[in-house]
Amino acid sequence: DVKVTQSSRYLVKRTGEKVFLECVQDMDHENMFWYRQDPGLGLRLIYFSYDVKMKEKGDIPEGYSVSREKKERFSLILESASTNQTSMYLCASYRLLGELFFGEGSRLTVL
Amino acid sequence: DQQVKQNSPSLSVQEGRISILNCDYTNSMFDYFLWYKKYPAEGPTFLISISSIKDKNEDGRFTVFLNKSAKHLSLHIVPSQPGDSAVYFCAGTARNNFNKFYFGSGTKLNVKP
Numbered sequence: 001d002v003k004v005t006q007s008s009r010y011l012v013k014r015t016g017e018k019v020f021l022e023c024v025q026d027m028d029h030e031n032m033f034w035y036r037q038d039p040g041l042g043l044r045l046i047y048f049s050y051d052v053k054m055k056e057k058g059d060i061p062e063g064y065s066v067s068r069e070k071k072e073r074f075s076l077i078l079e080s081a082s083t084n085q086t087s088m089y090l091c092a093s094y095r096l097l098g099e100l101f102f103g104e105g106s107r108l109t110v111l
Numbered sequence: 112d113q114q115v116k117q118n119s120p121s122l123s124v125q126e127g128r129i130s131i132l133n134c135d136y137t138n139s140m141f142d143y144f145l146w147y148k149k150y151p152a153e154g155p156t157f158l159i160s161i162s163s164i165k166d167k168n169e170d171g172r173f174t175v176f177l178n179k180s181a182k183h184l185s186l187h188i189v190p191s192q193p194g195d196s197a198v199y200f201c202a203g204t205a206r207n208n209f210n211k212f213y214f215g216s217g218t219k220l221n222v223k224p
Binding site: 004041045050090096100101102103 | 152157200212213
């Protein structure tokens with residue numbers, strides 16, 4: 001059974017803290033994505049990666065960075081968390097001509 | 112600028128009837144579309160896809176229709192069941208653009224028993 005695993009389901013952080021969200025997929029997919037979901041705004045693409053060490057900005061990359069050192073792992077980093085980054089974060093990997101497989105999501109609250 | 116739009120934030124349907132969820136897109140390069148269902152506090156789950164070479168795709172109770180000239184998709188659920196109550200997202204991509212998927216804002220479907 002295919003799986004995308006996100007490291008933390010719920011996190012509470014303080015403003016200014018560095019936050020790491022990790023995502024691991026077991027499907028040997030080339031493409032991986034980070035989205036955030038906010039009410040009324042749907043899923044907005046933060047960053048995506050099409051290969052190891054390769055990354056591209058999505059629509060809302062400000063305040064975020066990513067790391068893809070191994071094919072199966074794609075990490076999202078908030079260098080200095082702010083309250084407007086409180087959101088649900090969703091990682092996905094992609095099977096060509098198939099579908100995006102999503103993780104369970106990480107609910108981040110920044111106080 | 113939203114490239115994929117779902118203009119109905121919510122939809123309420125009686126159990127057993129048809130649910131029709133709509134989606135519009137602006138990018139004429141989009142050639143592949145997906146529909147997802149999402150429950151609160153869970154990741155989205157894949158429902159059905161359609162390529163631009165088709166105008167219809169069916170999978171059980173779910174059918175997706177694509178009207179390329181109108182840049183419009185619709186998802187039909189027949190018959191609707193209470194367990195279908197969730198938020199539905201459509202997504203589109205141009206496959207020659209790194210498969211970068213753009214999502215709509217979602218439609219919350221409520222199926223009443």
